Structure formats: structure tokens, C-alpha cells
Amino acid sequence: MTLTANAGSCTCCAVKPSTTLDHEAPIADNGADVWRNFLPACKPCNDWKGKRTATEWLVDQKLHRERPTVGFDTRRMPLRMFHGFKERISRTRREMCEAGRRDWFRHHYGDTRHKNKPEMQAHLSTCREELGRYPHLPWRTPNVYQASRDVCTRHMCCGHWHPMARSLNAVILAESQYTAFIKAAFREGLSEGDLTAKLIATYLTSSTKSNSPVEQLSGVSVPAQRR
Secondary structure (H helix, E strand, C coil), rough: CCCCHHEEEEECCCCCCCCECCCCCCCHHCCCCCHHHEEEHHHHHHHCCCCCCHHHHHHHHHHHHHHHCHHHHHHHHCCHHHCCCCHHHHHHHHHHCHHHHHHHHHHHHHHCCCCCCHHHHHHHHHHHHHHHHHCHHHCCCCCCCCCCCCCCEEEHHHHHCCCCCCCCEEEEEEEEHHHHHHHHHHHCCHHHHHHHHHHHHHHHHHCCHHHHHHHCCCCCCCCCCCC
């Protein structure tokens, strides 16, 4: 949940991929080892920040720019990193505290366990691949029904569990046709299944078959929803 925040980039430099969990309040100062105290960071920035909070690090950098010979820090932050530093920290913390986002990760990855860092990176890659399949963040979409159990019911990712959901199988498409369909779904801001349903509904209610959206997609027949 932490390492996918800030678009998977380090909160500090905003350039390198985040690979470590930075404790905003350091463990050395009794900082809690919980998600509320985490920020995504690359290892070089995490090591450079050391036992300081992000605010303390920024203050040290401001003083280091004014008095570089005194030794408030080991070196000077690049301008691209220094400017907007505080805003990036605040924005990432707001993202981390978003209740819908936390619920989505709890529902989808709450049972995931890892014994070492390579296993954690494997789970992270799986998560990033899943998120990459959606045209927008799934936790921003509405719940499609009230579940009796504590499970995800978001429209974008788990709408296929809805009692009225239907699956279409064995639809054969050329690679170019399926690529065109994926791009159309992205432009519409819909999942592939939602666009399929929209095309079917529009086709069934259109006055003439020649004006149907199916023919407008270069002969693409109604596709199956891919999860």
C-alpha cells in the first residue's frame, strides 16, 4: 500500500522508484512501525534522511543553503528535489490516509504475506500490474452493491461479483481489434466489461444496425470481459 503511493515514486526525490518504507517519525525517536508513519522512498533518500523527520530534513537543507560551511547536512539537495518537497510529503500522506484506498488494499492484498524482500517485491509487481490494467484508480469508483461480508464491491475491479453480472466467453478477436477495444475503454474511462455492456445496450436500443457502435469499432464483435 505504501510503495504504490505517489505513483510508485520516491516521495523525497520524486524521480527514483520507491523501494523502502521510510519512517516519517524515526523508530529511534519512538516512531510507530505502522502504515500511518510510512512514506515511500528510494534507498538513497532514505539513507540520506537518516534519523530525521521530513520536516527536520527540510529545515536542515534550508540552513545548509544559507550556511553551507557549518555542516547542517552532508550535501545540498538538487533544486528539483528541494522545491515542492513539503507539498509532496503532504500530498502523499493524504493519499495514504484515504479510507477507500486503504480498504481496497485490505480487501485485495490483506492476506498477502512475505518472508523476505524478494517475496515482497514479487507481490508489489503483481499489485502494480493489476493497477496498470485499470483506466483509473479502482477505489475511486462506486460500490455496486451492499455485501453481507467484508469484501470489495468496487465497480472497476469487483463489479463482476454483482448478482446481475454476466460473462461472455469464447469471443474471438484479432489482436488489432482487441487493441482498439482496450484503447476505446481507456478513452471512455471504463473497464473492458463495462464498455462491453455499454456497447450491447446501445446496439440493442439503436434504431438501425448500421449505426451501431459495434460496426464503428472497425468490425469488432462484442468482446468478453477480461478480469
